[in-house]
Amino acid sequence: MDPRLLKLSDVLLTYSLKIKKGDKLLISGGESTLPLIKAVYKRAIELGAYPQVDIGVEDLTEILLKYGSEDQITYTPESLKRAFETVDAVLTIWGDKNTRFLTNVDASKMKLRSRGRRELMEIFHERMAKGELRWCGTQFPTHANAQEASMSLSEYEDFVYGAGFIDEDDPVAKWMNIRDEQQKICDFLNTKETLRIVSKDTDITMSIKGRKWINCCGEENFPDGEVFTSPIEDSVNGHIRFSFPGIYAGREIEDIYLEFKDGKVVNAKAAKGEDLLLELLETDEGAKFLGEVAVGTNYGIQKFTKNMLFDEKIGGTVHLAIGRGFPEAGGQNVSSIHWDMLCDMKEEGKIFADGELIYEKGQFLIK
Template structure:
């Protein structure tokens, strides 16, 4: 056992979720993530936490999507709803045996699955907004994910644990430093009314007046490193080209270009995967609006790995998400999806706040 797995489990429970004895924890993960599930379970028991495990079998999802009718695909068991209603914290562990397992699934089936999961998302959003539930999502390094990132497993393990500062003697202390640094940026952004992002084939502006900027420092994503908010829903105007492929359920959508008017996507094209892009935008009415605008601040993540947990944190990038917004930021946009897309700002990119240049060539200058 790599001792970094145990160390990661401890950081997740003690820092990210900040659990106490008596808390009820739901651990979600697939078969490939079992080593981390076991260590989280072990550490949780030592802490006096009450853990339960939702172990997903990836092949069962494929079977359902290929053979189930619409009602079956959208079905959510009552036990899953009960768990979301009653636990104090949820830890979601990502890690695949095969990142392309759902590549050939019809896009309309993927949309149905998203709609069905809306039931769980509604419970999740309500309890998160009411501070009744804590959540964190993290990555366990697997062979399939390493291959997707064009790395060996050993290289990918070093990448994953390095991005979370797990190699340091005291990673929690490091994340507390990140929290303080980013909090200063958020306090400044909270005073701004309009954000404009300019980059290659990109000029987009939006109102953020009255919306709260959120400091992402390892609590809800791990590893972390971004500041974000949810824009005023009908305020987004302009166009954007996303520099990196959009990844959805293991499928790549390349050279995505979106045009917004009065907050809504009115034009959408992609060089590859355009059919899926249009299907996702048609998931529901909220899918055509922005739920998030964010700036990546983790300069320890330098490589695009086709995994948005890491990619959206790349220092020197911004990302926008269509669909569900964040109630804690003030968003009123509701959707069954929340899909992030990434734009590189390191070569001439600029961000203006109320007309003032605050970010240039991938770095804040405030």
């Protein structure tokens, strides 16, 4: 076993999830992530926790979406609901055997799948907001994900573990330093009422009054590196063109352009995958509103890998998400989807808070 897996498992359980003796832990991942699942399971046992495992199989998901009825696709097992209602912590491990296995699935079936998981997501986010549930999502490097990133497996492993500072002597100390630096940004933004983002073919404003900025320092995503909030739902106005392809269930949507009026998407275009974009916006009423605005702060990640866990953290970018807002940030938008799209800010990007320039060309100007 790669010794970095053991080190990552310890960081995930002791720092990110703060697992203690007696905690009930749900470990969720695909069949390709079994090496990390086993390492985490072993560490959880050593810590005195009660781990249980939920393994997803890509072929079975494809069968369901291609041949299942509407009722079957939207069905969520009672056992899974019960787990989300009772466990103390959830670790989601991403890693694909085939990143394109849903490419030929009808977009309407994808919408049904998202709608069917709405109740589960509501349980999850309600318990998270109350502090009853801890969650972290991480990546296990697989051949498929390495290929998407245009890397060999060994190169991708180095990229994944490097992004989380697992190669350092004390990765936890590194993340605690990041937490302290990012908290200064959050404290500053928490005093502001309006935000304006300007970049290439982009000029969008929103109210952030009374909303809380969240410091992402390796506790809910790993690796991490962003600050985010949920904007006032009906305050978003303007337009934005996203610099990178949007990735949804392995499908790419290129050159996405959105226009907002009073919070709602009123015009949406894409050079490729526009049909899926429009289907996603029709998932439910909340899918047309923003649930998140965020700034990536991990300057150790500079390569776009078609994996939003890493891409949304790229230092010098912002990302917006349509759909579900974050209750912990004060977000009230309800939707069964939450989908991030990424905009590069390193060349022409500026961010203004209450009319003051606070960010330019990929860097905060806050002292």
